[in-house]
Structure formats: C-alpha cells, structure tokens
Amino acid sequence: MKNKFCSILFVLTSITFVPIFAQTTQKGDEDLVKIISFLADDKMKGRESGSKEDKEAARYIAFELKKIGFKPLIGDDPLVHFEFTLYREVGFGSKFKTGKISKLEGKDFLVVPESPSAQITAKIVYITHIDSIPGNVSGKVAIIKCTKDSIPFKVTLLKDKGISAVLFFSNEEISGGRRGGTNSISIPALQITSALAAELLSTPESEVFIKTVVNSVKGRSQNVIMQLGESKFSNSILIGAHYDHIGIGGKGSGSMAPKMSEVHNGADDNASGVAATIEIG
CATH class of the missing domain: 3.50.30.30 (Glucose Oxidase; domain 1)
Known part of the structure; x- marks a missing residue:
C-alpha cells in the first residue's frame, strides 16, 4: 500500500466564499473565543471589505496561522491583493x-x-x-x-x-x-x-x-492564502472561509436595517467561521 501525502491549503477570503474541508489540530475554547472576540470587536468596525480594519483582520489571521506552522503559498506574503467593486454611484x-x-x-x-x-x-x-x-x-x-x-x-x-x-x-x-x-x-x-x-x-x-452617468467605485482587499506542508505533493486539502462583514451598515450594505449606521460586528458572519476554520487547520 502506497503512502499518500498532501499539503493543506488555507484560504481565508474577503468577499469570496470557498468551501471548507478538514484536517485536525487541537485548539481550546479559549483560543476560539479569543479569535472571535478580536474579529468581532467594535474597534474592527464590522470589517467592511476594502477598509483598513479589513486589512487588519487579514494580518491577524495570517499571524494566527503562522503560529501553528502555516507559510505563504505564493511568494513571501500571505496576503494576496485584488480589486473589486466597492459600490456604484450616480455621477x-x-x-x-x-x-x-x-x-x-x-x-x-x-x-x-x-x-x-x-x-x-x-x-x-x-x-x-x-x-x-x-x-x-x-x-x-x-x-x-x-x-x-x-x-x-x-x-x-x-x-x-x-x-x-x-x-x-x-x-x-x-x-x-x-x-x-x-x-x-x-x-x-x-x-x-x-x-x-x-x-x-x-x-x-x-x-x-x-x-x-453611473460610476463603479473600486476598492482593494486581500485574501489570506497559506499552506501547511509541501506544495510539491499532488494532493491538497482546501480549507476556507470569508472574514469580511458589512462594516457599519447603511444603504447598499446588505444590512437588515439599512437606515441605521452602527457597527455590525459579524460574530456569526463570519468571525466564528474563521475561528472554527483556524481550529481545523
């Protein structure tokens, strides 16, 4: 019987959702609470895509992954930047x-x-x-x-x-x-x-x-893409979740109360999912 090896690819995305697969590492309840509390804290202002808090969340996630042995998949930076439509505005x-x-x-x-x-x-x-x-x-x-x-x-x-x-x-x-x-x-x-x-x-x-006259206003965000193990193996397991949320709400944000501008912490969408995914990793 041949031994099969694989690398673990870890993708945490802003905006885009990636399906979740599993590989086990033990983390305590305290670690889960710590991660959720950081991401869903008021100071993160709802982690709106393209905001400085969105980038701070990405850096925090990369730091947590690095502590358990993950390395950047592409080059030396775990953050892979991309451009997206932030909102549309009548000019x-x-x-x-x-x-x-x-x-x-x-x-x-x-x-x-x-x-x-x-x-x-x-x-x-x-x-x-x-x-x-x-x-x-x-x-x-x-x-x-x-x-x-x-x-x-x-x-x-x-x-x-x-x-x-x-x-x-x-x-x-x-x-x-x-x-x-x-x-x-x-x-x-x-x-x-x-x-x-x-x-x-x-x-x-x-x-x-x-x-x-309508303008598409662009923003920049980043995905966190890291791996555990060697990428030379033919088999990989992909683990993923999105970490952004809707900021302080408002019109066009997707908030259930679009007329109210207040921090949408996003503990269940998706700080808890990120914490669980890091635990799987």
Whole structure:
C-alpha cells in the first residue's frame, strides 16, 4: 500500500466564499473565543471589505496561522491583493428631456445607482402588466407603475422584450441616494414623479432623451492564502472561509436595517467561521 501525502491549503477570503474541508489540530475554547472576540470587536468596525480594519483582520489571521506552522503559498506574503467593486454611484451629468424641456434630477427624476451609464433617445410605451406587453416594443422606453424593490426583477423581463430603459413611478414621493450597492442592472432605470408620469402618458408615443452617468467605485482587499506542508505533493486539502462583514451598515450594505449606521460586528458572519476554520487547520 502506497503512502499518500498532501499539503493543506488555507484560504481565508474577503468577499469570496470557498468551501471548507478538514484536517485536525487541537485548539481550546479559549483560543476560539479569543479569535472571535478580536474579529468581532467594535474597534474592527464590522470589517467592511476594502477598509483598513479589513486589512487588519487579514494580518491577524495570517499571524494566527503562522503560529501553528502555516507559510505563504505564493511568494513571501500571505496576503494576496485584488480589486473589486466597492459600490456604484450616480455621477453628475445625468439628464432627462421631454422634447426640448429638461427635467430636474432630484425633483422630477432619480437615476437608480445600479443602472449602467447610457444615452438613449426613444419613444415611450406604457406597460400595465409585464406578462401582457403590447406589440413590438423593441428599443422603446417603458413606463411602469411599481415599487423600487421590484425593479431588478422587472428590468430583466423588460430587457428580454427589447426595452431600452425603464421609467417607474408609484404613489410615493421619489427618494433614494446617489450611492447603491455592488449589483448592477442591464438597462437604465429612473424613478420619476407621478406628475411626470402623467405628463408623459398624456402624449402617447412621445419621445424622450435619457442620459445616465453611473460610476463603479473600486476598492482593494486581500485574501489570506497559506499552506501547511509541501506544495510539491499532488494532493491538497482546501480549507476556507470569508472574514469580511458589512462594516457599519447603511444603504447598499446588505444590512437588515439599512437606515441605521452602527457597527455590525459579524460574530456569526463570519468571525466564528474563521475561528472554527483556524481550529481545523
């Protein structure tokens, strides 16, 4: 019977999740509590991706791994840096015109931050039900009545029908900031007032001009990639977890209470997972 050897690859990621496999090393409950307490402490400010606390967490994890014999897998640095989309933000210069009349951003319309930058001149079409779109609407700008929360879903369906942009309104006043999350939609979406919607619908087939300016703001973070054993072996076991969290919350953060800005400690997402993964390592 041949002896099989393997190296243990340890990957702790910011943003990206890697499946977990196992190899045993004894660590006490006190060590687990120590790691969780450090990562979830208020001073770490929720370990938002790209923040200085995110990097401090990575260095701490690398230090803990080094103590039990892990070494960098790539070169001499256990931290492998990468660029990612931090958030999307509506820039300056977005426009909306009906004929020769320019509407006011912030008063008459708002660009959804998940929209792409685009410039469109097209006729409007009012769509009352997504599942019963009238005739050929390819290239047109759709007007729909719906809430902002349903826009990503509706945009996908309308894009498949050939719609070039979406104007949506509801009984509520237009609201929202210039900054959004990291997700994007495939065509521009603008929230308009009920008054502007009524004006547009009073002249069917009217033409509008839309210009959206949206910037993708980049950040830099790092993964912790280390190994135990020799990389020359043909078999490796990959152990991984993500160590970042959502910082102090707020709009676009993924917080369950996006209107509140306070430290989201992330003890269970995912400081505890990191501690358990280090114990496995």
